[in-house]
Amino acid sequence: MDRDALLRRLREERWTAGVIGLGYVGLPLAMTASRAGLDVIGFDVAADRVAALTDGRSHVEDVEDDELATALAAGARFTADEADLAAADAIFIAVPSPLGRNRQPDMSYIEAAAATVGRIARAGQLIALESTTYPGTTDEHLVPAVAQAGLTLDVDVFLAFSPERIDPGNVLQTHEIPKIVGGVTDTSGEVAAAAYGRMVERIHRVGSARAAELTKLLENTYRSVNIALVNELAQLAHAFDVDIWEVVDAAATKPFGFQPFYPGPGVGGHCIPLDPQFLAWRARELRAPTRFIDLAEDVNIHMPDYVVARVVEQLNGDGRSVKGAKVLGVGVAYKRNIADDRESPSRDVLARLAGRGADVGVHDPLVDPDRLARDGYTVVGGLDELDGFDLAIVLTDHDAVDYAALADRVPLVFDTRGVYRRLGLGPANVVTL
Numbered sequence: 432m433d434r435d436a437l438l439r440r441l442r443e444e445r446w447t448a449g450v451i452g453l454g455y456v457g458l459p460l461a462m463t464a465s466r467a468g469l470d471v472i473g474f475d476v477a478a479d480r481v482a483a484l485t486d487g488r489s490h491v492e493d494v495e496d497d498e499l500a501t502a503l504a505a506g507a508r509f510t511a512d513e514a515d516l517a518a519a520d521a522i523f524i525a526v527p528s529p530l531g532r533n534r535q536p537d538m539s540y541i542e543a544a545a546a547t548v549g550r551i552a553r554a555g556q557l558i559a560l561e562s563t564t565y566p567g568t569t570d571e572h573l574v575p576a577v578a579q580a581g582l583t584l585d586v587d588v589f590l591a592f593s594p595e596r597i598d599p600g601n602v603l604q605t606h607e608i609p610k611i612v613g614g615v616t617d618t619s620g621e622v623a624a625a626a627y628g629r630m631v632e633r634i635h636r637v638g639s640a641r642a643a644e645l646t647k648l649l650e651n652t653y654r655s656v657n658i659a660l661v662n663e664l665a666q667l668a669h670a671f672d673v674d675i676w677e678v679v680d681a682a683a684t685k686p687f688g689f690q691p692f693y694p695g696p697g698v699g700g701h702c703i704p705l706d707p708q709f710l711a712w713r714a715r716e717l718r719a720p721t722r723f724i725d726l727a728e729d730v731n732i733h734m735p736d737y738v739v740a741r742v743v744e745q746l747n748g749d750g751r752s753v754k755g756a757k758v759l760g761v762g763v764a765y766k767r768n769i770a771d772d773r774e775s776p777s778r779d780v781l782a783r784l785a786g787r788g789a790d791v792g793v794h795d796p797l798v799d800p801d802r803l804a805r806d807g808y809t810v811v812g813g814l815d816e817l818d819g820f821d822l823a824i825v826l827t828d829h830d831a832v833d834y835a836a837l838a839d840r841v842p843l844v845f846d847t848r849g850v851y852r853r854l855g856l857g858p859a860n861v862v863t864l
């Protein structure tokens with residue numbers, strides 16, 4: 432199948448979308464493809480995940496079992512056998528790209544997915560990488576994989592990068608978020624845009640895969656830097672005896688030139704703390720400076736220390752010492768209303784408090800309590816179990832917590848998220864970051 436035939440098929444026919452990696456990104460993408468009326472074949476190396484999905488059980492909060500059932504009824508299939516991907520007209524790669532030891536990018540998953548491509552790619556396929564990574568990855572890892580499969584770029588196979596912008600817990604669905612698409616070549620970009628055009632409402636094409644890779648890193652570095660800025664200002668505002676939340680809300684009334692970011696106990700999740708490091712790592716190889724990235728990381732990773740210092744100050748003010756104090760961490764997830772606690776700064780704050788002799792409990796209505804218990808936390812299931820706690824520290828402001836009741840039941844509350852302010856609650860025993 433030549434370029435024109437593939438373009439026609441992608442634009443007009445019912446084609447098959449293959450997805451490599453069925454996690455937080457890959458599964459919603461598979462659902463989006465199915466909803467768009469495409470056939471879906473999802474491949475994952477985790478056989479238990481494949482079995483659960485085939486059984487109609489979703490492990491991703493934003494994908495309901497009902498939606499999965501609809502996709503299965505429409506013919507979506509899940510497999511642990513990479514050979515099944517030969518049926519796909521377009522293959523989307525959404526494998527992890529974590530940081531490894533020494534906070535250097537761990538490229539092993541992308542390398543493994545590229546090796547899969549090298550074994551299974553066939554003429555007449557588009558292959559698009561979605562995993563967050565450094566600029567140059569698609570060129571360096573997928574172009575050789577295609578050659579290894581004995582195929583010619585832009586003749587047999589087309590290659591692109593398109594970053595995933597999914598925001599767990601956000602009401603916006605994958606198809607509603609504009610998609611950046613950058614081909615390894617212009618021809619590949621055109622083919623990729625045709626494929627994504629069937630699944631999402633708006634495509635924004637950039638001139639290369641590298642530009643698309645860098646776009647994703649700009650977006651998340653922008654967030655990291657601005658969060659760091661407001662975290663630093665929060666510390667300064669406290670020294671000035673000014674309420675940082677009042678200041679940010681006031682600045683946000685400016686109709687141009689200002690976007691509000693709010694302080695907190697640090698940054699968490701698998702994007703904001705990690706993605707800028709891909710850029711910094713590559714920049715080091717190129718001997719290029721990344722001062723904003725380094726400074727933002729420095730400020731954000733030290734926020735848990737600042738939070739602990741403020742908790743100690745609050746306990747002292749009440750004549751108590753942190754050693755032996757019973758402290759409840761409210762919210763372990765890295766952000767509001769989700770159950771994901773990967774890289775959560777809450778864990779850092781609680782570990783530091785425990786390290787200083789506090790007796791630490793946790794309450795999170797969303798994160799799996801059995802797992803928290805396995806991780807060594809004393810789990811407080813409900814706010815009726817708060818006898819004896821000296822202080823509660825709000826680390827993540829889930830909606831499902833009764834904050835008024837919390838402030839009623841513990842003598843002191845330290846609110847790192849400004850939730851009491853947001854809800855218009857003002858008990859005298861609550862201190863805000």
Ligand SMILES: NC(=O)c1ccc[n+]([C@@H]2O[C@H](COP(=O)([O-])OP(=O)(O)OC[C@H]3O[C@@H](n4cnc5c(N)ncnc54)[C@H](O)[C@@H]3O)[C@@H](O)[C@H]2O)c1
Nearest residue numbers: 452453454455456475476477525526528543544562563595
């Ligand atoms: N989760 C998010 O909110 C988010 C948002 C934007 C971008 N991203 C990026 O998307 C990528 C995927 O992240 P995620 O959160 O979906 O990860 P995840 O850990 O939830 O899922 C990844 C899946 O890939 C599978 N896998 C690993 N190696 C594989 C291989 N060689 N072949 C097939 N399957 C394999 C795993 O078993 C797992 O099911 C990462 O690069 C991440 O940075 C994530």
